[in-house]
Amino acid sequence: MKKSILSIATGVAAILAAGAASAGTLEDVKAKGFLQCGVSTGVAGFAFTDANGEWDGFDVTICRAVAAAVFGDPKAVKFTPTTGKTRFTALASGEIDMLARNTTWTFSRDADLKFTFTGVNFYDGQGFIVPKALGVSSAKELDGATICIQTGTTTELNLADYFRSNNMKYDPVPIETNAEAQQKYLANACDAYTTDASGLAATRSTFEKPGDHLILPEIISKEPLGPLVRHGDDQWADINRWVLNVLIIAEEKGLTKANVDKMAMGSDDPEVNRILGKEGEYSAMIGLEKDWAVNVIKTAGNYGEIYEKYLGVDTDIGLARGLNALWTDGGILYSPPFR
């Protein structure tokens, strides 16, 4: 027993030591030659491996955009699949440089877990999915139900609060990954499955008969999902924050994957010129190459393009923009000005 404690302690210490080693994440990443990005173990639309085994998806594109900003090469990323349970340890220990994994921005994750959320790339809320055959049309009717839930998530806490405040009982079935939850749910081992509504829509799209399942109208929480980095490296946080902001501004300014090269030659809009490195020394302030934003938009497209590609109404997932539309289009997506 003594031996095993020693080995665990060694492991813990080694992990902590690795975390401490990173003084400047940007330098570390450049020295490594690639970005180590934490993503989920697989959620349709957000993070999945395509037919060639390449990672792809809405969250994955954020990682690729950061890699494009740092290296000019969206392929310079290595992905670490993380579960709801392992993601924070992986980030805190320095195993990954950033985490883009449907992670909800909360106070304690900010202040207590010592992470910096660099923005919100998806405004979400927690919902329930049930088989239509169950005959339930509202979450209020779920008293006594068995509910599958991903453990180690904010959804777990929201669920407890929701049922307690509505004076209802339920039987939680804690599950590690989305895939397991899906299997349990489809086997009818639980009546309902709860996670972020986007995740439910994504999961439903992979079902054999998506039409047999209903996402209940109740959204029981605010789940602003965003990428995050460790506390203590503001430069790295700024890079992540402004990669995301640039994607949003790009949509606002009509910069697309297709026209960004042309726009980089110079345009009438000073903000576009500032972003694309035509005006001012903005790239030096953040420690990146002059054309970093061009590379970001060239590889990822603007926010709207990414959304439509992976989650939009034309995809299997079929999520309308909703809250995630630009503020000018009735959503709440709003980036601070680039100046």
Add this chain to the structure above:
Amino acid sequence: MSIAAVEPSEERFRIGMLLTDTRYRSYTIQIFALFLLMLIFAWLFSNVVENFARLGKTFSFSFMLDPSSYDINQILWYDYTSRSPHWMAALVGISNTLLVALLGCITATVLGVVAGVLRLSKNWVVAKLMTVYIEVIRNIPVLIQILIVAAVINEALPAPNAFRGADPEATAMLGGALVLTNRGFYLAAPIFEDGFVSVFVVFLAMVVGSIVFGRWAHKQQEQTGTILPTFWIRLGIIAIPTLIVFYVMGSPMSWDIPELKGFNFRGGMFARDSLIALWFALSLYTGAFIAENVRAGIQAVSHGQTEAAYALGLRPGRTMQMVILPQALRVIIPPLISQYLNLTKNSSLAIAVGYMDATGTLGGITLNQTGREMESILLLMLFYLIG
């Protein structure tokens, strides 16, 4: 060779002798090793302290007093809600670990003893069957076995919904007393009514009576050599008066039959799918190891013992029960304890099937929601170390 010649009595101790003299060298090496070990521990400790400081984290267990904010699906006896503190969640998890460990140890022992004895059977088919069981199960990682059992329960058994309606797809067994669903097994639970106390008192008295009879029968056997069918007589002594009193008192017991209410069955005793999967898989796995311990124990008893017993006219069953097993136990018990410990430690795989054991609550959700990795893992290690 005289002793005086070997004795270096006149020689003074020199510092070099710490290396050259075999009498002192072992001390030197040991002290050096100890020093090195302490240095490693000190390095680990300072590393932890330094990195905690660098991350701006403090080392404190006060989070254990905060509300846990999550629900646990299997609560044995605590009055636990999502408003209860983390330490209660940890206790719930610990009791769940102990429950599955206890159940697992019992069934693994029964399974192991039976399989171990049968593997030595003269019946070729039985012996080979047990060999296959032991060799196959021992060589498959227990995590996979747990997952397989859980998947079989989830996929093969009917959901509670299948029991619904006038012409249900699935029906309960034993007249509704046993319901097997893919969410767990429900068994009718007895409800004791007024007057059951007297039945219980009679039952206890008869148990004492049967023990007295057993002693008498034993003495009888020693004196006269006649062997009475003690099992049946003792069963009768216990059962017949108890049953008579039970009916005289007007059957003061009823059954709490599980019934489909809402989404799930309610009432009766409930063992959820994760508990069953974990329990079954751990029993099967550890049982295979125990079977090998039992076989080794039996083979450690000299064959002469069996021959001597046969020479005295004991039948094979009695030989095993009264001659071989008691002697084999001395060899069996020490590794058996170690198997029990293994089973308990393996039960930490529970989270794979969503069973909320200590690893799932304290080392899982509590750790994750509070971000207190070091504290939670230390407490968890302490629990497994003590337990």
